[in-house]
Amino acid sequence: MSSRAAIEPIPFETTLAVRDTCLCLHVQRAARALARRFDEALRPAGLTNGQFSLLMALNRPEAATMAPVARLLAMDRTTLTAALKPLERQGLVSVAPDPADRRNRQLRLTAAGHARLAAALPIWRATHAAIEAGLQGCGADDLRTALRGLG
Numbered sequence: 001m002s003s004r005a006a007i008e009p010i011p012f013e014t015t016l017a018v019r020d021t022c023l024c025l026h027v028q029r030a031a032r033a034l035a036r037r038f039d040e041a042l043r044p045a046g047l048t049n050g051q052f053s054l055l056m057a058l059n060r061p062e063a064a065t066m067a068p069v070a071r072l073l074a075m076d077r078t079t080l081t082a083a084l085k086p087l088e089r090q091g092l093v094s095v096a097p098d099p100a101d102r103r104n105r106q107l108r109l110t111a112a113g114h115a116r117l118a119a120a121l122p123i124w125r126a127t128h129a130a131i132e133a134g135l136q137g138c139g140a141d142d143l144r145t146a147l148r149g150l151g
Contacts, residue, residue, distance in 0.1 A: 027150075034049075034131070035049050035050075037127065037131065038052070038124070038127060041123050041124070041126075041127040042120055042123055042124065042127075044123070045116065045119045045120035045123055046116060047116065047120050050083060051083070051087060052117070052120050052124060053073060054069075054073065054080075054083055054084070054087065054093075055087070055092065055093070055109060055116065055117045055120075056117065057069050057072050057073055058093060058107050058108065058109045058113070059109055059114070059117060063098075063106035063107060063108045064106070064107045064108075065098060065104045065105065065106060065107065066080060066081075066104065066105055066107065067104075069107060074151065084107065087113070090112070091110055091112045091113075092109065092110055092112050092113035092116055093107060093108065093109060093110060093113055094106075094107075094108045094110055095107055096108075
């Protein structure tokens with residue numbers, strides 16, 4: 001006889017209840033659907049939704065360092081570094097040592113990065129407006145407030 005206690009299977013009704021009520025599952029599904037929609041829309045501008053967000057995060061008067069950009073995008077520094085590499089290879093972003101602290105990197109949009117972002121912005125605006133118009137059951141501002149509360 002095995003020393004392990006018999007484990008009762010979880011009833012299928014529980015699976016259905018989790019499927020129907022799990023906030024994490026619903027947010028993940030919505031995030032994937034939104035990401036696909038923006039990826040498709042931004043493809044003519046040569047960007048993914050993640051690249052658009054990263055370029056927009058770098059659209060600022062002064063160079064940014066890794067930590068605040070990573071926080072804004074809810075990424076760890078390693079993931080941010082990986083996301084920057086293709087943008088840097090395309091000449092859209094420059095990454096250079098910070099003269100004040102050589103351990104840090106300064107991140108800047110290049111002229112090409114500004115141009116690509118400018119080309120993508122009207123696409124983002126139109127897609128975003130269509131998504132907001134199609135929201136059911138709550139307003140966009142209420143949804144943003146609720147999602148910020150989770151972060």
